Amino acid sequence: MTTVGILGGGQLARMLALSGAPLGLRFLVMDTASDACAGQFAPLLVGDYRDEAALAEFASKVDVVTFDFENVPAESAEWLAQRVPVFPNPRALAVAQDRLVEKTLFRELGIPVGAFADVASYEQLRDEVERLGGACILKTRRLGYDGKGQFRLRSVGDVDAAWEALGTQAETVGLIVEAFIPFERELSVVAVRGRDGEFRTWPLTENWHVDGVLSASLAPARIDEALARAAREHARKLAEALDYVGVFALELFHRDGQWLANEMAPRVHNSGHWTIEGAETSQFQNHLRAVLGLPLGDTRVLGHACMLNWIGEMPAATPVLQEAGGYWHDYGKEPRGGRKVGHATVRADDAEALAHALARIGVGLARQAQVAPVIARLTA
Template sequence: MSRRQPVLGILGGGQLARMLTLAAAPLGVRTYVVDGAADACAGQVGPLLVADYGDAEALAGFAGSVDVVTFDFENVPAEAAAGLAARVPVYPAPQALAATQDRLAEKTLFRECGLDTPDFHPVDTRADLDLAISRVGTPAILKTRRLGYDGKGQFRLRTSDDADAAWAALGRQAQAHGLILEAFIPFERELSVLAVRGRDGDFRTWPLTRNWHTDGVLALSLAPAPNIPSTLQVDAVRHARTLAERLDYVGVFALELFVRGGKLLGNEMAPRVHNSGHWTIEGAHTSQFENHVRAVLGMPLGDTGIRGPCAMFNFIGNLPDPSPVLKATDAHWHDYGKEPRAGRKVGHATVVAKDADTLRSRVSSIAEALGRQEQARPAVDALG
């Protein structure tokens, strides 16, 4: 008698679903992805159901075809998540998604769990914006409470004189999604801690990752984050564990952090596998994608230790010539199979080494061959 392979349903068919599908196969796990776009890139590596997230009939059929459901993006409609959860186990649970879909609820949760944040204030009207500015101060960032990502749905106020322009840019979204004004923090570093929690409560983290963004989009990651006091690693893990247990979280998540004055401030929590953890595919004993599959299906979690220091280049808009990466030692190319488009994540490359000096040399030579010295410079300097 043949053994039945478990089927993992994935809501959303982007590059994260694609990499989850590739990680699931060696575990004997099949995947079934649902997305509204027929050209969703996850469909290139596994079965794809083309359906709108509001199509209750299609989602019911989807739920009946899988053993567990997970997500490759956090902005899943609440109705869709609740409908699926009534038919099949869903991880992370809808309540965990709800807590991270609203920036106001998320920041409030952070503070309740003992993680400090930049000052913030809700904004629903033009008058609220003036009140928020008086309390939060400037510079500040006006954001949509929901649906914003990669720098979208944001407006930076340098002074209170920018209030009219900020409202003109985002005021229409106040009623539909709500707004929040957050103090702009002149942080010293941007870090993320990737964590995973199993269905049995087993909790693990990968080393802290240092990140650099361009126009709100991740451009470069370095792991383990160099020159970080061990106390920050301990604090980051403690905060991540507290949040995971508070939400009864199952699966991988990323906690994005700022360092200011030697202390951590909570920025955002992504309830899914995360761009800043792509280096784990080649750089860790168990990748974030494999551990997410393991966690949501109730399998034992894998070792999150690293094989060596890593750097990851993100490719936004279009892909460079892959030859310099393919020719290099322990450099790894990832093409997401997407059509080029401004602001779109279309691929990444990871470089791994035995030590920081070797990594610095490899990153420098690859960046020069790619013509991306400016993108790589922060990592090169940090490793120096």
């Protein structure tokens, strides 16, 4: 029986383990926290990702390694790759961990991106903010996610505050400043590439964020087919350039009929959670199929689907579960401000039925603001 090792024990590892059960797979999860929620469904090895003794024990017990968390040290993935197959490969992980390297690769591949620049000093930040016209975002090159490690500047007058917030990290994780993009819509391509190079994508997903954290996702996105085809081609170029194996997400901004790439997530992705019930094959099972060298499953959507993220604490399940197409996911985490603790997926045969279901759920949970933009898109 094959044992899959997962570096990182959060909800993504948990859902990978659940989706792998029908394939007869075993799992071993490695995490720094003893209460990692994936440990509720798979054996958990607690250890530091840089501890070679812990990594050696992990490697000795698994047949293949993947990860659910892009901040696992790329050096640790490289160390493991010398002893056991690791997918996605450590290079893909390293590229996605550094925003400057990532955006430079996008540009080299002809994937459009907004203006950006490396920042090593206060003076350089001021110069670049002036060059970019004042409206921009200062970010850490490494370790930021869900809006963390970012500072929004509206003018040159915000440079002092931005440097006060993030300047101390210039010499540790590095900084990058990016032109602010007043995008019309934010979408993602969730894609999978197998060991044999087979490439598939799920239908484009439209996403809405609150305070930098994903709030809702809708699939399929209502987008012109020529634009959708271009987005899929951007994802294909990226996957082939990195010799990528597994699932990843390419996050895109849509503005004036054009795409601008935001970032890549080298793992199963929050905006693809709807695929568990809303697609022929989920992102989680296809990720496992890919890393094991198995045939990829069909990625077509089953009707229309919306995923709603639960942040901080779980709401009542009843308004979702009383819907014929309502599905509930509790990650088994302790409530905490800003923490992803669960999600729901709502599926329907057509857009009108999905809009009605979301409206009922919004009223039942007093979350009309969360569902309103999705309903507006479905009924436009």
